[in-house]
Amino acid sequence: MDTIAAIATPPGRGGLGVIRISGPAAQAITGNMCGLREPLKARHARYASFLDANGEPLDSGLLLYFPAPASYTGDDVVELQAHGSPVLLRALLERVMGLGARPALPGEFTRRAVENGKMNLEQAEAVVACIDAATLRAARQAQRHLQGEFGKKISGLMDVLTGLVAHVEACLDFPEEDIPGLFFDQLRTRLADELLQPIDALLATSDFGERLFQGVTVAIVGAPNVGKSTLLNLLSGRDRAIISPQPGTTRDVLEVDFELHGIPVRLIDTAGLRESADNIEQEGIKRARAAAGTADLVIAMADASNPETWDPGVEADCYVMNKIDLVNSNVDFPAMYHLISAHAGDGIDILIDSLAFRLGDIPAAEEGLLITSSRHRQQIVLARNHLLNGAELLGDSVSMDMAAMEWRRAWSSMGEILGLGDVEHILDRVFSEFCIGK
Missing domain, CATH: 1.20.120.430 (tRNA modification GTPase MnmE domain 2)
Structure with missing residues (x-):
């Protein structure tokens, strides 16, 4: 069996970098690299210098040894904990390769764990x-x-x-x-x-379980100046979109990631849907309709103070009537609309619960194995x-x-x-x- 090695920490600089070695030669490679005179003790941290081929220190750090079969892969495993410099880690990995290890393939450590009966697929x-x-x-x-x-x-x-x-x-x-x-x-x-x-x-x-990991896309569409960008900022908790009373401020598709009841959501703000002679705005409207066509859930938004926006002109999963704080409470809105004020925050909690329900959310108390x-x-x-x-x-x-x-x-x-x-x-x-x- 080959002895394999790889950098186990994410790319980039950090306080700590880990090189994982697995296979029958793991301890011998480590002993040669660190000039050790006695075997490593199982599951005990040991401070050592990591030496290059000329015996000069490349770095220093901790060694952890996990003998077979009581290791992640089921084979002998040694982890080198060094400083998290990409340059140093590459040099250390090359030194390990020079002593007999080969580069690990994607997922090869875990694959060995499966093949050695440490876990199932x-x-x-x-x-x-x-x-x-x-x-x-x-x-x-x-x-x-x-x-x-x-x-x-x-x-x-x-x-x-x-x-x-x-x-x-x-x-x-x-x-x-x-x-x-x-x-x-x-x-x-x-x-x-x-x-x-x-x-x-x-x-x-399965629908909800897969959405927990794949995430969902939610598009907000509607006429200009109905408050789409305000709602995006409110739901995401960030001032991501520019807000202006001037219609047509949003001309391109704007995306922001956030979570809704633990579901990863990519929220899309789109250009206002209207007739326009402006070529740039026309392209934004075209992209808005395309985003609505591919989204997992579409929110159609209207302005309570402007009845001309009440017919959304698109098929949607959720209809939202914004700016209810600007009209009398006795106004009779179409029954399909959720009533909110994105500016004042009114009705937002109910809207969030409704969106989560439409995405298949399961109450936390009832959530079992998915x-x-x-x-x-x-x-x-x-x-x-x-x-x-x-x-x-x-x-x-x-x-x-x-x-x-x-x-x-x-x-x-x-x-x-x-x-x-x-x-x-x-x-x-x-x-x-x-x-x-x-």
Whole structure:
């Protein structure tokens, strides 16, 4: 087995930089590089000088040794904690390479952890989710996956399915007339109660779970000067957009990132929709309509003090009537509108809750384990289809053999989530998305 190495900290300067070495030669490479006369002690920090090929110090810092199998990868691992200078870290890594290590491929440390049984494939994907989580809510969900909760859920479903397949295959040894019809009814009942219902409940979480990590795009559209930029600044908590009473101030698409109930949101402010002879403004309006066409959610905004803006002229998911502080309270607005004053902050909390609901938000007290990966969702949908196909085939001995085959395929589909079976092609795809040092 090769010994691999990589810089494990993010690019750029920092107080600390870490080089990770994993493989059978990890301790020998470190000993040569630091001029050590005795082996490293497991899981104890040791101060040392990091020497170049001529024995001159490149840097100094701490060494941490994790012997196999009690390490992240399951192999011998040594971490060099040096100063976070990109120049120094590159020099240290080149020195490690010169002593026999090779550069790690993207995700190769975690891939070795999977291959050595330190974690399953789903947990490995959770490592990336933890790194990429843009909100605390997403990070907590990723941690649940990393701790193995999702894998245990899938394993439990696979165990139930194994029992059902065993019952079906046992029947293949008996004449058809000896198998009562009640037996098949019981199998279908167990299939529905113990597999299909839990699977459907899990699949129902996928839209929101995937949005926690992929984020959503929300576009604000409407006539000029209805308060779109004011709402963007208010929701994002930043003075990102220029606000002016002059119509047409916003001429291009303006984007700002923020979180809404823990959901990462890219909020888009657009040029006011109106007829214009100005070429630049026309281009801004064209881009506004394009943004509305690709957004996950569209907010159409109107001005309570200007009835000419009340017909938004675009399809939207949420309709907002702004500037209600400028009109009498007895004005009868169209029922589809949320009433707010972006300037005074009135109605904003209700609007935020409404937007979160439309994005599939689950109350925190009710949030359980979520499907957060499209790959997992696709495998579970595939497994569900095989389960239903098998249920339709229960009956005579020929079709029962096919039913068992369909259910074994369902088992394999769920097993691919955990990395079971012939999944080399899946490993290649999953780990290509990792950073080098992980």
